[in-house]
Amino acid sequence: MSGAEPSDKSATQLPRVLGRRDLVFMIIGAVIGSGIFLVPGAVLSSVGDSVPLAALVWLLGGILSLLGALTYAELSARHPRAGGLYIYIRDCFGALPAFLFGWTFFFVISAGTVATLAVAFANYLSEFIPLSRWLAKVIAVGMILSITLINVRSTQQSAALTTITTTLKVTAIVAFSIILLRYGQFPVFGSYSHGKRVVTGIAGFGSAMISVLWAYEGWQYITFSAGETTNPQRNIPLAFLIGTGTLIAVYLLANAGYVAALGAEDVARSTGVAAAALTRVAGNGTSKLVGIAILVSMFSAANASLLTAPRVYYAMAKDGLFFESLARIHPVYGTPVYAIAAAACWSAVLAAIGSFEQLLTFVVFFGWVFYALAAASVFVYRRREPLAVLAYRVPGYPLAPMMFVMAAAGLVIITIVTQPQRAGIGLAVVMLGLPAYGYWRR
Secondary structure, three states: OOOOOOOOHHHOOOOOOEOHHHHHHHHHHHHOOOHHHHOHHHHHHHOOOOHHHHHHHHHHHHHHHHHHHHHHHHHHHHOOOOOOHHHHHHHHHOHHHHHHHHHHHHHHHHHHHHHHHHHHHHHHHOOOOOOOHHHHHHHHHHHHHHHHHHHHHOHHHHHHHHHHHHHHHHHHHHHHHHHHHHHOOOOOOOOOOOOOOOOOHHHHHHHHHHHHHHHHOOHHHHHHHHHHEOOHHHHHHHHHHHHHHHHHHHHHHHHHHHHHHHHHHHHHHOOOHHHHHHHHHHOHHHHHHHHHHHHHHHHHHHHHHHHHOHHHHHHHHHOOOOOHHHHOOOOOOOOOHHHHHHHHHHHHHHHHHOOOHHHHHHHHOOHHHHHHHHHHHHHHHHHHOOOOOOOOOOOOOOHHHHHHHHHHHHHHHHHHHHOHHHHHHHHHHHHOHHHHHHHHHO
């Protein structure tokens, strides 16, 4: 790996090597981690065990994600550069909020997500192979190292790996769901807990929506790779539409299968709903199949994150707002090698420490402040560049982006009202970026 400065322009720019299929699988791969295997019980419990309401929350979460995706698609088509959301926030609202987004994303959201997936990967692997506490940490760090090497050597190879692993996990989820629907004993929409049919109100619905949006988290990441996408004006909008549409269908199908197998009461009480549902229908040995699917799913999601997130740090470094070396492109591999290595190293540190999960829950919701800002950028760009010729414009403008911005803001407000301590800690972590901004700005 060479640390020398590239000698020509081709070595200072990320090559455009990602096609539409790569983007679709990157979206699905980044989003489907462990959430759909674990979260449905908490969602159903939050809405009073009402299956139709739970299905509505999953559908609304998907539609909200789709509105944001279609908005980001116009932004990516307008300025298809590495960094995505960071670029839009910087151009429209200034360097400070853009830096705070990148700062929070690097130190907590992205690194914490990769570390969480790596630690969970080792924990699930322990169901098949006995692991000591220290060996589990070694495996978690080793998993991060393996995907780092792949991403350093080739963006195309990493995208191909994401395609393979995403295909495997989606096939597994669909197959499990069909089996559960075929052999489950409960009617999907007629399965209620008669003692808890009253909805728990706005707080309950908001709590359910937070869980669902966490399960949908990650579709934003392909905007970071816009600078490496071929024909981005066409491929990014289509990839967002296909990818988010597929996620909605897969999530609704999986939830229907869980209810058919367990009934609403048992789904609401379950913290490992996928394994419990398949065990109920097909016997004790089948829970191992869910474990394998979760291992593949988490590996795929971690790889998709490391494939996309370092492009934010690369863009920040090019602006002089992060370590200068992170803007370097490897002259042979054509990847932002130092940005990838920095992201991986910090993720590995968090995975080795193993006490960061609570911090991640405090901060991850704050990402929606930046997601709303990025979506609001479309209004600024349209005002500044009214005559710009674009191959794609967000349908339903201005209503579609406005609905996404309002929903994202509402989610943050609900969290602040219902969990003020969590919100305060999250805000404090974000504000720690102010001294760092002053340092790099100087």
